[in-house]
Amino acid sequence: xxxxxxxxxxxxxxDPTRRAILAxxxxxxxxxxxxAKPFDMSMPAIxxxxxxxxxxxxxxxxxxxxxxxCRLEASRLKEVADWVEHYRRFWEQSLDRLDDYLRQxxxxxxxxxxxxxxxxxxxx
Amino acid sequence: xxxxxxxxxxxxxxDPTRRAILAxxxxxxxxxxxxAKPFDMSMPAIxxxxxxxxxxxxxxxxxxxxxxxCRLEASRLKEVADWVEHYRRFWEQSLDRLDDYLRQxxxxxxxxxxxxxxxxxxxx
DNA sequence: AAGTTAAATAACCACCGGGTTAAATATACT
DNA sequence: AGTATATTTAACCCGGTGGTTATTTAACTT
Numbered sequence: 001x002x003x004x005x006x007x008x009x010x011x012x013x014x015d016p017t018r019r020a021i022l023a024x025x026x027x028x029x030x031x032x033x034x035x036a037k038p039f040d041m042s043m044p045a046i047x048x049x050x051x052x053x054x055x056x057x058x059x060x061x062x063x064x065x066x067x068x069x070c071r072l073e074a075s076r077l078k079e080v081a082d083w084v085e086h087y088r089r090f091w092e093q094s095l096d097r098l099d100d101y102l103r104q105x106x107x108x109x110x111x112x113x114x115x116x117x118x119x120x121x122x123x124x
Numbered sequence: 125x126x127x128x129x130x131x132x133x134x135x136x137x138x139d140p141t142r143r144a145i146l147a148x149x150x151x152x153x154x155x156x157x158x159x160a161k162p163f164d165m166s167m168p169a170i171x172x173x174x175x176x177x178x179x180x181x182x183x184x185x186x187x188x189x190x191x192x193x194c195r196l197e198a199s200r201l202k203e204v205a206d207w208v209e210h211y212r213r214f215w216e217q218s219l220d221r222l223d224d225y226l227r228q229x230x231x232x233x234x235x236x237x238x239x240x241x242x243x244x245x246x247x248x
Numbered sequence: 249a250a251g252t253t254a255a256a257t258a259a260c261c262a263c264c265g266g267g268t269t270a271a272a273t274a275t276a277c278t
Numbered sequence: 279a280g281t282a283t284a285t286t287t288a289a290c291c292c293g294g295t296g297g298t299t300a301t302t303t304a305a306c307t308t
Contacts, residue, residue, distance in 0.1 A: 007138050014134035015266085019207075026211065032285060045267055047286060052265090066275040066284045074214035081212065083143075084205045087150065090198035091205075139296085156255060169297055171256060176295090190254045190305045 005057060006083060009076045012056035017041070018049050022058060022072060031067040129181060130207060133200045136180035141165070142173050146182060146196060155191040 012018055021035050036046040053059045057076045061068050136142055145159050160170040177183045181200045185192050
């Protein structure tokens with residue numbers, strides 16, 4: 001009922017070309033040649049990337065004459081978001097600790113200033 | 125200054141064994157043998173998976189006598205969350221459209237009922 | 249010093265992923 | 279029918295990945 005899409009999704013996302021294609025598709029449908037333009041890469045290479053994205057369910061393709069426009073398909077991205085969300089507490093915890101650390105630094109700095117202030121006045 | 129970690133992170137996450145290891149580490153540090161227990165897999169295989177996770181910056185390892193406890197390292201997961209967040213509007217939009225669709229179905233259903241009600245009474 | 253446990257490394261194998269070039273297919277245009 | 283454009287498929291290369299078994303290293307134990 002709920003097959004594990006995560007492996008193929010992550011595998012598809014593990015390539016900068018494919019992530020760039022997704023980013024492009026975020027601003028609307030596009031045919032293959034247009035998707036290929038930014039890349040110094042042959043058409044078959046792009047075609048393969050698109051197949052990977054399609055099999056992962058990250059894009060869907062239609063037909064318009066000889067063009068095959070691609071569009072973003074968001075559900076698998078939501079699955080990624082849901083998955084990573086389970087770990088949120090870990091990075092927020094880390095940020096908290098960083099925050100504590102910075103506060104502590106600030107505190108020490110203030111104490112240093114107080115000391116300085118208490119000292120004999122510097123020359124200038 | 126900000127190297128692209130996403131590719132190695134996604135690649136590391138594209139394996140169910142490695143995701144299971146991360147899930148285990150979410151409940152605390154563990155040495156290699158304990159991480160290996162749930163899997164029907166040789167120790168070197170686990171060792172390789174851990175190396176992949178470590179190189180991706182998803183875990184960190186320390187030393188305690190002959191044990192090498194692993195702990196979750198959250199920053200790369202945060203990068204994943206931040207990345208996928210850019211696409212949030214797409215799945216929320218899709219859900220909205222689904223919602224619209226369901227509302228419309230409901231509406232038609234109501235209209236059908238009204239028609240039925242207006243018609244000659246059915247047999248039973 | 250010898251033995252035990254934890255873990256990593258070496259060497260190997262099969263397969264897959266990302267790229268190429270060349271050829272095939274699909275659709276539109278004239 | 280013939281040509282042009284868009285895209286895919288085929289065949290190939292190479293390096294990386296995921297697994298194995300056998301060996302080695304590291305640290306503790308007796």
